Amino acid sequence: MGLLHFTNDGGDCVDNYVNQYVVVAIFIVLGILLPAAALTAGRLLRPHKPTDPKQTTYESGNEPVGEGQVRFNIRYYLFALMFVIFDVETVFLYPWAVAYNKLGLFVLIEMFIFTGMLLIGLLYAWKKKVLQWNSV
């Protein structure tokens, strides 16, 4: 029942809990319906006269050189790795923050140690010049 703790409307808790997600589902359906309707309506209204020059890839008016989908700078990959680490940290921070008032001093120190270790990792990456953005 832990998850239902915050529903404060009274009434039947489980029904209320499920119904909120029905509303979310309705929003997602509406979100899909608008592009579907607008693009279908557009298909009836807009002209369709494809020519070869229209369908070439845009490259500032020049003939496109080579492929567009090329391999990309490794630097983005290192940032992505750091993102994963700190995003997982936020997964731990959120429940900790919600329950903080019911927990003791011990969890504060525990979170200090956990975050401290991740910060050491950030400092290491900083020293290793991962955060330095240079054009390689």
Added chain:
Amino acid sequence: MGAWLNGPMTWGNAVVIFLWGAVFLMIVLGFVTYAIYFERKVIGWMQFRQGPNRVGPLGLLQTVADIFKLLIKEDTIPRKADRLLFMLAPVLAYVPAFSVLAVIPYTQKLYFADLNVGLLYYVALSGISTLAIVLGGWASNNKYALLGGMRSAAQMISYEVPLVISVVGVILLSGSLNLRDIVEAQSGGWFWNWNFLPQIIGFAVFIIAAVSELNRTPFDLPEAESELVAGYHVEYSGFRFAFFMLTEYVYVYAIAALTTVLFLGGWQAPAPFLEFVPGILWFLLKFVFVVFFLFWIRATFPRIRVDQLMGLGWKVLLPVSLLNVFLTAVYIELFIKG
């Protein structure tokens, strides 16, 4: 909405909610139409220009005309593009933008979904739009678009983390992820009870990271028109392009509403003797101010370089937001629990 949702969901109820959702969708589209007009007008005045003033009285129909133009414009898909992903990307960008609005509460009684993980739901869904931008950039098979998409990914992963951590202070103070509970925790009559003063560090980090997540100036590197033509949507035309634009402005709505709820006290009045004014008016006033603030930033700041962007995210915002979490936790330990 609360009253119908306590019993079991019937088809009748679902249809009623669907219709209210459709009405709300129209309101959001109206907001987007006039937010674009307002933005052009405000930036025009700030730069000693007139802004749009030809179509309709005072140019009020300019955006409407633009939308109809986009609707009847030919839709060109480049031969080399990945057709399926190219067509999927604008829809994938738009759907989460609208879905996050389900959890925003406007007053104590006026809200759509009252999720107890509301804030988490918002953060989780808003990340999906970046995926769509990367997808659009990749599927276009265009060098500018790919660069724009990749920049967007790098920017999103650098600013998502400070954004998410900066609101942990708010969660600590209110002990809930439910957006209605967060607003209730800020009640107390006077405006200094709202989170933006006790959480001033978190508020600053949140605003900077939010502008970056919106891909707006000074963080509009994914579509930097002076370097990348138009960034990830170079190859998009007609209504597919319109959906990328729509996504951006629906997120302006979402971020402005979320800032109001998290930091500016939602529907709370700024002073006890002003409580006779309906809460929805306070909400709208704060909401419009945040929207104006976002446009004001755009008119004021130049675009920053990509190395400055990454440096600011990882070297400044991330440590500062973590510091804010522990300052708040220690404060609660010493003064509230003690």
